[in-house]
Amino acid sequence: MSKRSFQIYRYDPDKDTRPQMQTMQVELDxxxxxxxxxxxxxxxxxxxxxFRRSCREGVCGSDAMNINxxxxxxxxxxMRTLPDTVVLKPLPGLPVIRDLIVDMTQFFKQxxxxxxxxxxxxxxxxxxxxxxxxxxxxxxxLYECILCASCSTACPSFWWNPDKYVGPAGxxxxxxxxxxxxxxxxxxxxxxxxxxxxxxxxxxxxxCTDVCPKGLNPxxxxxxxxxxxxxxxx
Amino acid sequence: xxxxPTRKFDVVIVGAGGSGMQASLRLSQAxxxxxxxxxxxxxRSHTVAAxxxxxxxxxxxSEDNWHYHFYDTVKxxxxxxxxxxxxxxxxxAPKVVYELEHFGMPFDRNADGTIYQRPxxxxxxxxxxxxxxxxxxxxxxxxxxxxxxxxQRNVAARTQFFVEWMALDLIRDAEGDVVGVTALEMETxxxxxxxxxxxxxxxxxxxxxxxxSTNAYIxxxxxxxxxxxxxxxxxxMEFWQFHPTGVHxxxxxxxxxxxxEGAILRNADGERFMERYAPTLKDLAPRDFVSRCMDQEIKExxxxxxxxxxxxxxxxxxxxxxxHKRLPSVFEIGHNFANVDITKEPIPVxxxxxxxxxxxxxxMHGQVVVPKNGDPNTPVNGLYAVxxxxxxxxxxxxxxxTNSLLDLLVFGRAAGYxxxxxxxxxxxxxxxxxxxxxxxxxxxxxxDASTGGEYAQAVANxxxxxxxxxxxxxxxxxxxxxxxxxxxxxxxxxxxxxxxxKSKIFNTARVEALEVENLVEVAQATMVSAAARKECRGAHxxxxxxxxxxxxxxxxxxxxxxxLKHTLWDSATNSLSxxxxxxxxxxxxxxxxKVRTF
Numbered sequence: 001m002s003k004r005s006f007q008i009y010r011y012d013p014d015k016d017t018r019p020q021m022q023t024m025q026v027e028l029d030x031x032x033x034x035x036x037x038x039x040x041x042x043x044x045x046x047x048x049x050x051f052r053r054s055c056r057e058g059v060c061g062s063d064a065m066n067i068n069x070x071x072x073x074x075x076x077x078x079m080r081t082l083p084d085t086v087v088l089k090p091l092p093g094l095p096v097i098r099d100l101i102v103d104m105t106q107f108f109k110q111x112x113x114x115x116x117x118x119x120x121x122x123x124x125x126x127x128x129x130x131x132x133x134x135x136x137x138x139x140x141x142l143y144e145c146i147l148c149a150s151c152s153t154a155c156p157s158f159w160w161n162p163d164k165y166v167g168p169a170g171x172x173x174x175x176x177x178x179x180x181x182x183x184x185x186x187x188x189x190x191x192x193x194x195x196x197x198x199x200x201x202x203x204x205x206x207x208c209t210d211v212c213p214k215g216l217n218p219x220x221x222x223x224x225x226x227x228x229x230x231x232x233x234x
Numbered sequence: 235x236x237x238x239p240t241r242k243f244d245v246v247i248v249g250a251g252g253s254g255m256q257a258s259l260r261l262s263q264a265x266x267x268x269x270x271x272x273x274x275x276x277x278r279s280h281t282v283a284a285x286x287x288x289x290x291x292x293x294x295x296s297e298d299n300w301h302y303h304f305y306d307t308v309k310x311x312x313x314x315x316x317x318x319x320x321x322x323x324x325x326x327a328p329k330v331v332y333e334l335e336h337f338g339m340p341f342d343r344n345a346d347g348t349i350y351q352r353p354x355x356x357x358x359x360x361x362x363x364x365x366x367x368x369x370x371x372x373x374x375x376x377x378x379x380x381x382x383x384x385x386q387r388n389v390a391a392r393t394q395f396f397v398e399w400m401a402l403d404l405i406r407d408a409e410g411d412v413v414g415v416t417a418l419e420m421e422t423x424x425x426x427x428x429x430x431x432x433x434x435x436x437x438x439x440x441x442x443x444x445x446x447s448t449n450a451y452i453x454x455x456x457x458x459x460x461x462x463x464x465x466x467x468x469x470x471m472e473f474w475q476f477h478p479t480g481v482h483x484x485x486x487x488x489x490x491x492x493x494x495e496g497a498i499l500r501n502a503d504g505e506r507f508m509e510r511y512a513p514t515l516k517d518l519a520p521r522d523f524v525s526r527c528m529d530q531e532i533k534e535x536x537x538x539x540x541x542x543x544x545x546x547x548x549x550x551x552x553x554x555x556x557x558h559k560r561l562p563s564v565f566e567i568g569h570n571f572a573n574v575d576i577t578k579e580p581i582p583v584x585x586x587x588x589x590x591x592x593x594x595x596x597x598m599h600g601q602v603v604v605p606k607n608g609d610p611n612t613p614v615n616g617l618y619a620v621x622x623x624x625x626x627x628x629x630x631x632x633x634x635x636t637n638s639l640l641d642l643l644v645f646g647r648a649a650g651y652x653x654x655x656x657x658x659x660x661x662x663x664x665x666x667x668x669x670x671x672x673x674x675x676x677x678x679x680x681x682d683a684s685t686g687g688e689y690a691q692a693v694a695n696x697x698x699x700x701x702x703x704x705x706x707x708x709x710x711x712x713x714x715x716x717x718x719x720x721x722x723x724x725x726x727x728x729x730x731x732x733x734x735x736k737s738k739i740f741n742t743a744r745v746e747a748l749e750v751e752n753l754v755e756v757a758q759a760t761m762v763s764a765a766a767r768k769e770c771r772g773a774h775x776x777x778x779x780x781x782x783x784x785x786x787x788x789x790x791x792x793x794x795x796x797x798l799k800h801t802l803w804d805s806a807t808n809s810l811s812x813x814x815x816x817x818x819x820x821x822x823x824x825x826x827x828k829v830r831t832f
Contacts, residue, residue: 133342133345
């Protein structure tokens with residue numbers, strides 16, 4: 001057994017006038033591999049501690065939070081990689097609903113704005129549309145996104161203009177459809193992003209790629225979209 | 235007291251996983267006013283965690299057809315599946331997979347551009363002759379790719395989602411028809427009535443009734459609890475699938491696709507022991523069978539590790555290239571949850587609770603059916619159930635790998651179209667009963683007034699431990715009988731749950747307390763149904779009734795004379811009844827029961 005210390009952002013608008021950092025301690029017996037396991041133990045001590053969680057294996061994207069200053073998933077953050085005192089805050093830049101739970105409306109609004117679905121107006125064949133393994137390969141590193149918002153909420157451009165800048169998560173998906181050999185709306189998709197804010201607020205800070213818990217590279221996808229934009233301009 | 239605030243829709247769907255979103259898509263596209271209530275943002279539903287593939291006899295890799303798939307599913311389910319529904323599912327399979335591809339699903343591809351298919355447990359060509367590649371896959375993220383694709387189509391169709399709303403109770407009128415649900419808006423703590431012509435349960439499985447489970451925390455059987463409280467029996471709840479390859483001490487799933495790609499199970503001697511038990515299919519025998527063989531090896535002292543309590547899954551011979559291409563998530567899981575580099579060393583696994591074969595009884599249109607006036611399958615007006623929360627029953631006593639995603643696609647779609655027809659014939663909503671919502675209000679008020687009792691998870695954890703102990707891979711009559719008493723006692727204890735946190739705002743402790751009421755219904759249904767079934771069939775293996783494969787009367791302990799029937803558990807009376815298995819397919823000959831060897 002060893003005691004671990006946490007400093008956790010607490011705010012319940014039902015009773016608190018302002019947020020505060022609360023120090024909490026919990027006895028861990030070594031069976032708590034991940035930060036999420038420790039959080040669940042903390043919640044057993046204080047059931048009012050509030051956070052989202054579901055799959056506990058890094059595929060659902062529920063438990064993204066700011067962990068010692070860096071965004072990530074609690075369920076994929078090994079306790080051994082954390083310092084003695086663990087500092088937990090909600091994802092930055094989004095309104096806080098309660099404790100570590102943020103309002104993700106703006107994030108999903110941006111995701112929806114890129115038309116995140118395949119557009120192909122031809123009548124589909126009787127069987128599958130054919131796609132070569134090489135064409136399919138282009139989707140790797142893009143379709144795996146779990147919409148956890150770690151990237152967009154680590155991006156200063158998104159902090160400044162969450163209503164105007166699509167953000168890295170949305171742009172990664174925009175590129176996922178642009179590059180899909182079955183999609184016919186590339187030009188419409190580029191039009192949709194041709195704007196001083198929606199795409200071009202990206203300043204290549206690369207926080208997105210640095211924090212992505214799935215190892216994806218939104219910055220690279222964004223630069224590819226910019227390249228396509230330039231190429232069609234000449 | 236004033237009625238809860240009410241919102242009115244043509245259709246209310248509870249749950250935004252694969253089946254719920256397959257249905258909502260049809261309804262939105264048909265112009266119906268549909269509300270989808272979901273505890274989590276749709277892409278966080280547990281369908282997202284499915285890894286291996288979708289079963290469909292496309293025949294892209296070698297000769298295959300739906301007749302083989304039909305046979306495998308009937309045999310895999312140990313003859314407890316309804317053969318009409320199974321025929322329907324296997325015939326529809328290619329259609330729904332092609333449709334999903336047209337929606338934009340990023341399937342892996344063969345050199346000729348067709349969908350890549352991998353081998354999976356229990357899937358064979360020519361009626362059991364040899365393994366066949368039938369699982370349509372997107373790497374080992376098939377569920378993720380599928381769930382996101384379905385969400386994306388729903389965005390295009392402008393489906394209305396109520397995200398982070400928890401449905402609490404069904405509303406039935408005096409005639410027993412379902413006219414809507416009550417729900418809790420988690421962000422505000424407010425209760426609402428959703429008044430609907432049709433209500434659909436698509437809440438997924440309840441795998442969280444077990445301590446060691448591959449299931450997400452949200453899988454608390456909410457739809458089953460709602461049905462049970464509303465007087466609808468739960469079917470075949472004794473049948474729970476233990477997946478052979480859960481990561482030892484972590485519960486995280488490793489897809490059967492590992493073995494599909496060639497992984498081998500080895501005991502402490504390094505022996506490929508499945509060759510002894512299943513000479514034809516070896517490591518790719520159905521899951522109930524492989525899980526029992528693994529437990530047998532462990533029981534006989536050939537488990538691996540210092541405590542001889544796990545089996546090794548060996549992928550080292552596949553080569554790093556194949557692993558990174560076909561099983562990239564499995565590689566990550568090995569690293570994150572077992573500190574193992576699967577390209578270099580085997581990974582410790584144990585059979586782990588994975589899937590609920592039983593559920594709310596439904597027919598192949600998705601209509602919930604109950605016994606009434608001598609007909610065991612009379613539809614309940616206004617209520618549908620699809621996906622893992624339902625028992626159609628296509629999985630019988632044991633589900634074949636890849637048939638779960640197929641189930642979601644086929645029956646979510648079929649139910650959607652069936653509801654559209656129903657809506658055409660029913661222009662008006664039936665009125666809400668005068669006391670609509672009162673039961674829900676009383677439940678929540680009781681929690682809000684509670685003091686001095688236990689934290690919900692303390693009760694839930696004991697329930698999970700009890701289920702694990704009394705209704706595991708190998709069961710005994712004595713253990714199950716004890717389990718019946720323990721769960722009955724836990725049901726009483728659950729009444730003393732206290733809410734320490736009374737905040738209205740996003741109160742996850744309140745959600746957990748409400749979930750425990752659903753867990754209790756599912757656990758009791760399971761324990762009571764299991765203790766009563768005095769035979770071995772599929773995932774229900776009881777040592778007291780085990781027999782050899784050559785037993786003339788009851789081969790392998792299966793007793794078709796007395797137990798070829800579906801169980802129905804009623805919550806109010808905590809009692810059981812039974813109904814016949816539908817042995818007659820739609821257009822082909824019935825497959826009669828025979829000895830189940832692989």
